[in-house]
Amino acid sequence: MHLHLVDYAIIGIYFLFVVGIGFLLKKRIKTGNDFLMSSRNIPLWITSLAFISANLGAQEVLGMAANGAKYGLYTAHFYWMGAVLAMVFLGVFMMPFYYGSKARSVPEFLKLRFDEKTRTYNALTFAVMTIFSSGISLYALAMLMQTILGWDFNVSIWLAAGIVLIYTFLGGLTSAVYNEVLQFFLIVLGIAPLVYIGFHQVGGLDGILANVDNAKLHLWKGMSNSATNPMGTNAFSLIFGLGFVLAFGYWCTDFLVVQRAMISHNLNDARRTPIIAALPKIFMPLIVIVPGILLLALQKQFSGFELPLNTNGQTDYNMVLPLLLSKLYPSGILGVGITALIASFMSGMAGNVTAFNTVFTFDLYQTHIRKNASEKHYLNVGKATTVIGILLSILTAYVARGFNSIMDLLQLVFSFVNAPLFATFFLGMFWKKTSSNGAFWGLLSGTVAAGLTYSLTVAEGKGGSIAQLHTFYSGTSQAFNIAWISFVVCFIVTALISFVTKPKPEKELVGLVYSLTPRQRDKNRVWYKNPLWLAIIVLLITLFFNILFY
């Protein structure tokens, strides 16, 4: 792929704007709270778009286009089944506890509901996860730039890390959130023309229906058995593994996304943030999955649309979007498309770094190292943590370069940590007898169960390091099964230990447990200000699309 001056100019304008946003916001950052929590003063439309943008990193944009070509329309389950329901649940049921408790982070909520050791365990695992994730974003960006543009790996890493450092160091969380919103529009407006051009080129809907395997154009067909659908999973694993455990585990407990709702003006905005974010999320498959399906149709009709092979000799589906950009975009709009990809990588990295510095400063430093320091002190700690986070990300990116399987490892770590965490939250919020010891040992057991399941099963050559007791049809199926097993183990262990240990007194659980918290009714509010009505609308639209593409 060869870029022209105009393409570089567009990339340059983008860099100028993201750094400029950091410099502008610098004037407004006075305290640690400003830097790490945006003083809980961000408007609803920004928190909503930042909520989905925080998840719209490069792995998402490239990965979902890849899955679109690999699994077809079934990939939409990651949105309609694997995101929307959980986002609605977060807004309707969980946000009142997060926001109402005044906790500054998810680990701090665990401290209020359970105890210090549960908080510290979660803070440590989360900090490691975010650094890994940030480093992988950086590594993937550098690899992509090297592969499609011929840029030097080292230059790409240090340039991208330097820019992210400038704007997160200067403007903190607000700067990261503002850039996420800019990135959202850039991705949508930068990739939407590609869908239009591709759609036109394949001959519209008729061209897709005639040239794409019908098995890849459904959502639920063949889901009764893992061997009769392209995703290689069955309805139970999909609904329970993805739709319940993984989705709720990620969207309801991962601080990276929950933080975007926690910085809203007030509780009503915090509740509406994930629900309003679910609306664009429903339509996101149009931008990120449809290109993969279009490529399948283009391959049937034209030459030159073959995907390259990766180092293992397998088809490199991650190149779907770069291939389409290079084939369908002329220079000019190509610069916008490449900038959208760069933006998604950098935004993914910035989101992780800002979540890391908040958790480190509030949940590890302030709790275990220096308790009662001034706001200025925590601001400096937050800034220093930002620099350290970026440096660790760079280190992780170089480590990732030496290990082919590190991306798989990252996905696995997510299912190890997030899936059991949702069981802890679910019991903690809805069962007042859940004890602190039950929560802690349940979390540990869930993580160990996930590790054991992975070590005793194999899928696509991965896993089975202890024994190969079962072979899954696909890696996706293995991940869904690991998720629900770790969830169930955590759930059972937490419940059993809670039966024999003492829970916190009820008076300490008001505002943290559903049955002990007075209900807040949204009286005299018009429908669009009522989270419940918005949730019903979002669910009806999701149901409609599931029926339409059955």
Place this chain on the structure above:
Amino acid sequence: MNKFFDLRFVIGIFFLAVGMLLLIYSFTNPTIEHAAVNRWCGLAFILFALIMIALSFQKKPKDEL
């Protein structure tokens, strides 16, 4: 200068700059393949930018949405 603290204004200015660039490029390089894509995208970006800038000049609503 205060306008630059409004994200709608910043996004508007960004897409106005990119849209203008695409539009100018499409007219100065009409022979490249798919040149019309740049023209239409440039116009769409400028339209989007103007909407965002106009929104940023609205009085701050009492209650969002």
